[in-house]
Amino acid sequence: MYNLKIRNGKIIDFEKETQTICNIAVKNGKIVCIGQCSEDAEKEIDAKGNIVSPGFIDIHMHEETIGNTIDGDDYDIANKMLSMGVTTCVSGNCGNNRQSIYEFFEFVDRKGAPVNYLSFIGHNYLRNVIGVERYTSATKEEILKMGNLASDAIEKGAIGISFGLEYSPGIKYSEVIDLCNSIKDKDILLSAHYRKDAKYGIDSIKELINISMETGLPMQISHLGSCTAYGMMKESLRVIEEAVKSGVDISADCYPYDAFxxxxxxxxxxxxxxxxxxxxxxxxxxxxxxxxxxxxxxxxxxxxxxxxxxxxxxxFVMNEEEVIEALKSPYVMVASDGLYNRGQGHPRGAGTFPRILGKYVRELNALSLTDALKKMTIIPAKRLGLNNKGQIKEGYDADLVIFNPDKIIDTASFDKPTEKSEGISYVIIDGKIALEDNKIENGRLGKIIRKNELSRGGKLYD
Structure with missing residues (x-):
């Protein structure tokens, strides 16, 4: 007997770019059947012809401050992630961890979370730990200390190092290179908030490309829109494309708003x-x-x-048409950059993914539904080495989202930044119902995914 069967769901084949109405059966957290799936199930869901998608993967967000929330839960953003269809997300971005990565891992291991988590170890966080001021350059000795701390964090499960060059202007290029070269484990991913935006954005992107080239490590450029959506987006995308074609393992992410x-x-x-x-x-x-x-x-x-x-x-400083231009690029995936303080902040933390599907796909026709979903699922899954997520295939993890493509839309605003989106009927994690009709049914199905569980074979773009 199956644990769960989803009937009459519309599945998009990312390779063939076709849509098929069929059933999906789940057992022990895995997709075990796609088609008729005639066996009985403990629980059945009628998708009513709505889209059944892989759970959305947010490659760039900022984790909670555990236990410091206003809604009675231990998590201040993961519940919002879950409500917009995210089942797996990556924290520790922009060089910063909001708390000790070990404490965060231990808490989720012990209590579960609304979503699955991976995490970077942040360079700026390490600078704070050893007492380097943000306008000060690190010494060789301090870089060595940070390297030891970063190596330990990676050994214990961090997926790589994130940098926040704009947040610590004292960081020299050589500090980044020396830190990367000091890491014992070279099978890691780098992520970086660029050094400076607007007219400095192109040079900032070139710097990140050079870091990837010199270290031999893949680089994820954070929130490209807030870097060059000031009249420089075409040039920045051209620079990224040339780097990719020359063999540099670099990609970017972007959120669908004109404000950072x-x-x-x-x-x-x-x-x-x-x-x-x-x-x-x-x-x-x-x-x-x-x-x-x-x-x-x-x-x-x-x-x-x-x-x-x-x-x-x-x-409110960016140009939305250039944000759209970034999101259309094959080298850019969707991410929220979500962050809240006591339930306040930017609506991207609650609205990014439904906004893409509602506004940019359905209303503006700026992206096809298939391309948008790929940027939320299979592409970030490949980037991270999540080989059992991001697609609906037999043997893959049963992390799923069921949504109505004619109704899905964000409702979070700059006045009410945590409002739930509309049009998502179910979110499923590990084969179990996490959210039904906008209500969280089980907010503890998520877990920590450590680096040793990943397999990043090859470059993202061949």
Whole structure:
């Protein structure tokens, strides 16, 4: 007997780009039958002709601060991830871990989580651990210490190193290279928040390409839209394409919004930023009390920078048409960059994936449904080495999303950044129902996926 059978689901074959109505049967957390699947099941779901997709994989998000939430749960963002169809996500991005990776792993191992987690170890986090200031360059001795800490984290399950070059302007190119070269395990993935955006964006991307070339390690460029969606996107995509064609193992991710978000006290908002973006103070929206919903003027901006440096701010500075251009590129996958403080922040943490399917696929016809789903499933799965996820095939993990392609849409806004999306009827993790009709039924099905469980054979783009 099957544990679960999904009847009348529409399956998209990513290779043939065809759609088929059929049944899917699940047993012991695996897909065991696609077709008639005539055997009985303990639980049946009628998909009613809606899309049955592999669970969405978010290759770039920022994990919770465990136990420090406002909704009575231990998790402040994973529940939002689950509600928008994400079943697996990657934390520790932009050089930062919000807490000790060991504590985070141990907590999820012990209690489970709403989604599956992989994690980078963040370079900037390591700098903080050993006491290197963000405007200061690390010494050889300090780099060696960071290398030992990073190697230990990778040995215990981190999938690689993430960098936040813009967040620590003191980081030299040589520091990145020396740190990578000091890592004992070379089968790792690098991820990087570039050094500077807008007119500096092309040079910043070239720097990341050079890091990949010099270290021989694959590189994931974080949130490409916020790097070059200022009039430079065509050029940045051309540079990436040329690098890929020359053999560099590099790709990027992007979220579907024309505004980025980060801490107001970070170096992103250092003097000169508004000239760089050709914007004024009122392009900055504050997201937390006592300034929630306030657009900055000069006095408010500097006051909040000084008194509330850890407040998340939203910067409306990018061009949406260039964000769309990035998302259409074969070298760019979908990711949320989701981050919340006490339930406040940018709506991308609750709306990214339904927004792609609702606005960019259905309403704007900027992407085909098949291409969009590939950028959310099979492409990030291959990038990460998740060889049993990202496709609907027999033997693959039963992480699935059932959604109505005519109704799916995000509802999270900059006023209400955690609102649940519409059009998703079921989210299934490990063959069990995690979410049904927008209600979380089991929020502890997720687990930590460690590096030794991955298999990254070959380059993403052949």
């Amino acid at each position: 978000s980060t801490y107001i006290g970070s170096s992103v908002f250092d003097d000169g930023c508004f000239n760089l973006w050709n914007k004024s103070f009122d392009s900055i929206l504050l997201t937390e009390e006592p300034y929630k919903g306030v657009r900055c003027d000069k006095d408010t901006f500097y006051k909040v920078r000084k008194e509330y440096p850890n407040m998340l701010a939203v910067a």
